[in-house]
Amino acid sequence: MASALGQIGGAAQAPAGLRHAAPLRWGEMARPIVALAPMDGITDSAYRQVVRCIDPGVVLFSEFTSVEGFLRSGRVRRRLDFKPEEHPYFVQLFGSDPEAFAEATRALEQQGVMGIDINMGCPSKKIVHSQHGSGLMRDVGAACRIVERVAALGRLETSVKTRLGWQDSSGLISFAKSLESAGASLITIHGRTYGQRFSGTADWAPIYRLKEALSVPVLGNGDVRSRSDGQAKLGNLDGFMIGRAAIGNPWAFVARGPGGPPAWREKAAVIATHYRLLREIKPERIALLEFRKHVAEYVRGFDDAKAVRWEIMSAPDDATLLRRVEALAWLDEALPRAS
Numbered sequence: 435m436a437s438a439l440g441q442i443g444g445a446a447q448a449p450a451g452l453r454h455a456a457p458l459r460w461g462e463m464a465r466p467i468v469a470l471a472p473m474d475g476i477t478d479s480a481y482r483q484v485v486r487c488i489d490p491g492v493v494l495f496s497e498f499t500s501v502e503g504f505l506r507s508g509r510v511r512r513r514l515d516f517k518p519e520e521h522p523y524f525v526q527l528f529g530s531d532p533e534a535f536a537e538a539t540r541a542l543e544q545q546g547v548m549g550i551d552i553n554m555g556c557p558s559k560k561i562v563h564s565q566h567g568s569g570l571m572r573d574v575g576a577a578c579r580i581v582e583r584v585a586a587l588g589r590l591e592t593s594v595k596t597r598l599g600w601q602d603s604s605g606l607i608s609f610a611k612s613l614e615s616a617g618a619s620l621i622t623i624h625g626r627t628y629g630q631r632f633s634g635t636a637d638w639a640p641i642y643r644l645k646e647a648l649s650v651p652v653l654g655n656g657d658v659r660s661r662s663d664g665q666a667k668l669g670n671l672d673g674f675m676i677g678r679a680a681i682g683n684p685w686a687f688v689a690r691g692p693g694g695p696p697a698w699r700e701k702a703a704v705i706a707t708h709y710r711l712l713r714e715i716k717p718e719r720i721a722l723l724e725f726r727k728h729v730a731e732y733v734r735g736f737d738d739a740k741a742v743r744w745e746i747m748s749a750p751d752d753a754t755l756l757r758r759v760e761a762l763a764w765l766d767e768a769l770p771r772a773s
């Protein structure tokens with residue numbers, strides 16, 4: 435890994451001391467807490483390491499993972515592997531059986547994760563019908579039994595990521611207060627309801643009101659475009675998560691001055707490093723396919739972007755992909771520089 439990370443040109447490296455000395459409790463973390471939102475298919479170890487190199491302070495969450503799958507399948511368990519550099523690193527689990535959560539939590543504690551985040555926001559039909567994800571918002575008893583069981587183990591942070599509510603935010607405060615009483619030590623709210631899925635705009639007003647009613651830290655989430663946008667939306671909250679705006683754009687976490695976006699030379703080095711990190715965990719054929727969704731977001735914002743994207747996405751092997759990615763550096767010469 436060190437070799438791949440070493441190739442991030444111009445991006446900040448985490449100071450060596452910081453890599454292992456990250457605070458263990460939410461209360462000890464500097465405010466605002468800035469986090470990479472868990473995103474299935476995106477926030478794997480490779481991408482988390484890229485974000486870590488861009489900003490040593492961002493809190494990283496795994497992709498959501500079925501608690502039952504974790505207990506049954508070695509392949510699912512390996513999906514949650516992480517490098518020490520990824521700390522502070524939290525695993526997000528979904529499911530509905532408190533005992534399964536407890537067993538998975540014990541195993542994850544052995545692996546050294548900092549906390550377990552319980553998914554109570556995923557709106558996918560299959561998940562909701564199994565009383566997982568958003569489905570838990572309709573059964574506060576079941577939601578609290580999971581939190582209680584995980585928190586009772588005592589050594590890991592137990593957080594919950596959920597939404598404003600099922601169809602509106604009228605029950606948010608009482609739901610979150612119950613989670614807090616059950617032992618949740620941090621709550622993240624995506625400012626949309628289950629009914630909205632991803633439509634409309636995120637409403638942060640109910641999240642600010644929730645913060646006034648809780649003692650534990652609260653993170654806001656939804657439509658944050660950049661670190662400065664998160665700062666602007668922060669209000670009385672303890673921090674924020676960035677999700678979609680960080681796909682193909684780990685620089686969303688950088689507090690940028692008037693210098694504008696990074697040069698293509700820097701972007702090309704980061705994209706190449708991302709791919710090399712992905713290859714450490716995935717075989718070539720799978721990595722080439724999975725990397726397409728990142729390329730679709732990395733390579734944007736100039737006239738021929740579609741053709742260039744396609745060239746990279748259709749690369750038949752590692753060497754061709756990396757050669758085409760490295761050629762992106764020429765865009766600095768070819769394009770007028772944004773000021």
Ligand SMILES: Cc1cc2nc3c(=O)[nH]c(=O)nc-3n(C[C@H](O)[C@H](O)[C@H](O)COP(=O)(O)O)c2cc1C
Pocket residue numbers: 471472473474475476496497498499526553555556595624655656657658675676677678679
């Ligand atoms: C591709 C994708 C995958 C996601 N996977 C998860 C997930 O695994 N767990 C979760 O809690 N939320 C997941 N989300 C929701 C995000 O964490 C976040 O709550 C949502 O995208 C709103 O934030 P944003 O506007 O910053 O993207 C996912 C979102 C996207 C776009």
